[in-house]
Amino acid sequence: MYKINEAATIAGITAHTLRYYEKEGILPPIERDSGGRRIYSEENIAWLDIVTCLKKTNMPMKExxxxxxxxxxxxxxxDDRKKILMDHKRKMMRQLEELQDNISKIDKKIAFYEGADEC
Known part of the structure; x- marks a missing residue:
């Protein structure tokens, strides 16, 4: 079991963000101890991991x-969850292709400039 600051550190986010995620329903309900303090289980940490992954890949919070x-x-x-993830992956793959195309264009421009340096 982890306290909020420990869970936040593991997830690479702030405790404030963690509270926001809980308040907004971005995480399943979090247990509390007898003093009302949040306690995070390994399952909660796994949820944080996937939520932060999806957020980093620009999945809309609504999804x-x-x-x-x-x-x-x-x-x-x-099946519904799988469809959401598959749709998101398709979007990411299109973005990756676009990014690779742009990198290729930049590489060509760098090669051009390197050739110009030799003159």
């Missing part, structure tokens, strides 16, 4: 919340 909502409902929503 992240939907995955969480569907997960709370149960296994009957696996």
């Amino acid at each position: 992240i919340k939907e995955i969480v909502r569907l997960s709370i409902i149960g296994d009957q929503t696996i």
Whole structure:
């Protein structure tokens, strides 16, 4: 079990962000101890890992919340969650192709400039 600052450190985010995620339904409900302090389990840490991954890949918060909502409902929503992730992956693959194309163009320009330096 982890306290909020420990969980935030593991996830690479701030405690403030962690509270925001909980408040906004971006994480499943978090348990609390007898003093009302949040306690994070390994399962919560795993959720934080996937949420931060999806956020870093620019998945809209609305879709992240939907995955969480569907997960709370149960296994009957696996196909729906899988579809959201597959759609997101397709978007990422298109972005990757575009990025690779742009890198190639930059490499050509660098090669051009390197050739110009030799003159």
